[in-house]
Amino acid sequence: MNTAAPVVLEVKDLHAYLFTRWGVVRAVDGLSFAIREGETLGLVGESGCGKTMTGLAVLRLLPEPAGRIVRGQVLLEGEDLVTKSEAEMRQVRGRRISMILQDPQTSLNPVFTIGDQVVEALRMLHGDGARALSHRAEEALRSVKVAAPEQRMRAYPHQMSGGMKQRVVGAIAVAGEPRVLIADEPTTALDVTIQLQYLTLLKEIQARTRLAMLFITHDFGIVARMCDRVAVMYAGRIVESGPTRALFRAPRHPYTEALMASVPRMEASVERLPSIEGQPPSLHDLPAGCRFAPRCGYADDRCRREYPPTLPVGPAHEAACWRVEPSPPSR
C-alpha cells in the first residue's frame, strides 16, 4: 500500500452511545482508524459489535433521538465532522462521504423509475437542465455496467434483479464523486457469483476515483479480496488492525485467531468447525477489563481487571492484548 497517499478519513477516539430507556449502550467505545486515498479498510466483527453504528456515526446519522457522539473526532480531510451543524453535514453527505447499504431490495424507492432516482440524486449535486441530467444519469448507469441504460432508466426497481439494483445504488452513491465510500455489507443480499462481479466493480470504481473505502463486513473471504487493511472490532472497540496479509498470516489477538479458526477451509477436513464459546458481552454492561476475557482461553486476572493497551506487533500492525510481545516497528 502506498503509505505516502494522504489520509482522507481519520477517526480518533470516537465514542458513540445509544441512550435508551434501559440504559446506555456503548455501541462505539473509543474507536480510532485512518483511511488513505485509494485505500480500503475492512471493518470486521460479529453482529452487534458496533460496525454499522461506526458507519452511521461517521455520517452523523445515528438513530435519533437515542444516538449521540459523546467524545472523539471524525476528521474528513482534516475537518472535524463532529462539530459541524446539520446544514453543514448535508453538504458533506453524498458529496464527500457516501454509503451503500446491505439490501438492494429496499435501497431504491419503489414508486419511481431508476432514471428518476438517479436524476434526483444528480439534481442535488448539479444545477443542470433536465436533458443534461438524464444524460449524466445514463453515463452514471453505464459506469456501473448496467446494460442498455437508456432502457433501464424507464424500469422500476421491481423489474430489476438484486445485483442490478445494487449497481444502481452504487451509481447513485458515487454520483457525487465522494472522497469516502462506506459500504455496509453491500453484498450480503447478493448470491456469490453476483457478489464477485459487484466487488470487482467497486474495485474498478475505486481505482478510477481514488476514493477511500470503509468496508463493513463479517465475511473474511471478502476482506481478503477487497481490503488493504483490516480492523477487527469487538464490543465497540478495535482489538486488532493491520495489513490484510499480515493479519491473515499471523493474527495476534486471541479473538482474531478464534475468528480465523472458525472460517471453513477447503483443504482441512474437520468434523466440526471450531466456534467461539459464549456470547459477546452486552453493550449495556461491559466488563471492566478486556471485553473478550470471558470467552478467551488465555485470560488471566489482569485481563479481567484492566483493559489492555494497543501495542504495535509488526509493521502497521497493532493489537490490544496483554499477551502480545510489543515489537518495535521494524524499519
Added chain:
Amino acid sequence: MARVEERIDVGFGPSPAAEAASRPRGDLARLPWISFFIIAVLIVVAVLAPLVAPHSPTEQSLPDKLTPPAWQEGGSTKHLLGTDILGRDVLSRLIYGARVSLIVAAAALLAGGGVGLMVGIVSGYLGGRVDSFLMRVVDATLTFPTILIALLLAVSLGQGLQTIAIAITVLIWARFARVVRGEVLAVKTRDFVALARVHGCSHLRIMAIHIVPNVLNTFMVLLTLHIGFVIIVEASLSFLGAGIPPPTPSWGQMVADGRSHIASAWWLAVVPGAAIMLVVLAFNLFGDWLRDWLDPRLRQV
C-alpha cells in the same frame, strides 16, 4: 483476480419498451367502465344542472302532485321520474341534488384528506412525542359518534353547505391521519429513506419527495372509499333535518321527505336512495381499480 464479463444484464421478462407497447390493450379491458360512466354522468349532470334539468327543482305545481314515474300508470313524459307532494319534478331535484352531494364531498375530502395526510406524515415520520400527542388527538376524534357530533355542529354553526362540509371534515381527518401514519411507519424504515439522508436530503425533502409518493397510493384509495362515506353522512344529516335547508334539493332530504309516503308514492324515497347507492358503489369500484393501477408492481400483472 478473475476477469468478470464486462456487461451483465440479468434480464428477465420483456424489456420495458416491449411492455409499454403491449400495455394499452390489456389495460383498456380492465378499466372500470361502469363506475367511470356513473361518475362521469354524475359530474356532467351536476355541473350542467340548469341546462339538463327539465324543470326548476323548486317550482311547485300542485295539480301535478304525486305523479308517478313515466313508465307507471298515470305517469307522464313531462315528469320522467314523477313528482313529489308539492308537485316538484323528482328528476330535476335529483339533478340539482347531485350538486350538493358533489360539492360537500369535494370540500370535505379536500380539507379532511389534506389535514389527515399532513398529520399522518408528520406524526409517522417524526415519531416520539409528536406522534404520541397527535395519535391521542386522533383517538379522541375517532371516539366521537359521527352523526351526533355532526348534528351538534350543524345546530351550533347553523344549517348550510359550509356547516356540513366543516362537520364532515372534522369527522374524517382522523381516519386519514391514522392510516397514513401506519403506512409512513412502514416506509420510513426502508433503506432508501436512510440513503436519502446519506445523500444530504433534509427531513422536509424526504417527507415530500420520498414518503408522500409511497403513501399516495393508499391515500387515493382511502379518498375514493370515503367519497361514498361522505355522501352518506351528508344524506343522513339532511335526512335528520340538520343538513341543507329545505328549498335546496339534497338526496338525503328527498329520502327523508319520501319516507312517509313510501306506501303510496314509492318513487319519492326509492329514486334518491337508488341514486345514493349507485354513486357510492361507483366510487368504491373506482377506488379499488385505482389502488391496483397506482401500484407499479400490480400495473402489469
